Amino acid sequence: MSVALPPADMSRALTRISHEILERNGGSNNLVLLGIPTRGAHLALRIATIIEGIESKSVPVGALDITLHRDDLRLRPPRALMPTKIPTAGIEGKDVVLVDDVFFSGRTIRAALDALGEIGRPRTVQLAVLIDRGHRELPIRADFVGKNLPTSRDQSVKVHLSEIDGVDEVLVGRAGEL
């Protein structure tokens, strides 16, 4: 087990992602940030705070639980549902940035796109992830990446955030070790 991203680097990566989101979208006017629970939702809040600091105005931020749209529900034990919070202004015609911690097979994001489609029709959907560990199973890519982390399939990657785990770090190890 090793630390792939120490706290200072995580903070720099999130700051860079925030700047890239603003650059790509020409500011924060039409932005909506939606984090995928649990840790993606916290990352979305952090990015929103950083963007507020840069632009001096608040960004709508929410959470999108995708559990009910997963394609592996039959293969795993039932998962607890997490809250979905869509900002009151909605997502219709907005530039939605989905935020997740680890980008792996792409199946979570596929489910998120389905879930979004039931809420409204955004102008664009973009994807920001803290870690891209590769091994995509679907034709999906990320727009903003904190760190590309080459891994093998039998490794596992775990993101810890101070809001939940008391510490900011990204760990890589053999499956079962984390």
Add this chain to the structure above:
Amino acid sequence: MKHLLSINDLSESEAIGILNTAVELARVSDAPMKKLPTLRGRTIVNLFAEDSTRTRISFEAAAKRLSADVINFSAKGSSVSKGESLKDTAQTLQAMGADAVIIRHQASGAAHRLASSQWMSGTVINAGDGTHEHPSQALLDAYTLRKHLMHGAQNLKGLHVAVVGDILHSRVARSNILLLSKLGAAVTVIAPPTLLPFGIESWPADVSYDFDDVIPQVDAIMMLRVQNERMNELYFPNAREYSRYFGLNADRVKRMKTSSIIMHPGPMNRGLEITADVADSARSVIVEQVSNGVSVRMAILYTLLTGEGIESGALA
């Protein structure tokens, strides 16, 4: 957890898991798009050997909102009325590939028989068996109590609930008493002695014969239907006397705590166990119980029908 036959199948944390899942699923019922793909391609059979309005349509609505295919099967209009046995019916459903059977039956233990036999391999959900249990009703009642009275707490600790009326014939009472006490609430049952089941002293509930004495103490009053269709003896002298001692009327409502609520699983005998003005009053959450029923039944289907073939069914 593969089947839901009795409240005893659930641990406290599993019951709370279902209630929490229902909270999230309730948002689906409020959204303009009331459909999720979660159970797409699964077949759910509503096998109702006994009449039902609320339970059948709310299970049907719940299954459809999760995109399952629903087949409705009632005793009337099927071969059951020609004398077909439960076994033959179950084998027919198995041959048609039912993933789950929701069964309502007049015989206590029918759901258990279906689940423990080798007649079919799907999930069995008890939607009321004779005078035994009705677990989905108890879960929706607990959901309603928690939503109105618990201010964000997970369980029902500190709550005092009165269950009033025909306890003897009530599967709703049995499931509710088991679940409410599992979740930490105190329960007092109130009924004429003739309508209390044998062995009530071993249930996790206090017994009282005096409704007026209990009313000011409780946070919720759950009225039960007098089940005339199951009464083949004389249990009380006449309807007027029953109403006077055990019916909920405006005078009794005045003596309730200001925050307390009135519940009834339906269908109501208006004028017998509850007066019409009380049933329609602001204190009554009877109609809301029905809409909560859809969310709770969605949560039950989600919990039982995802992760098949995995032994541990506890919510992560």
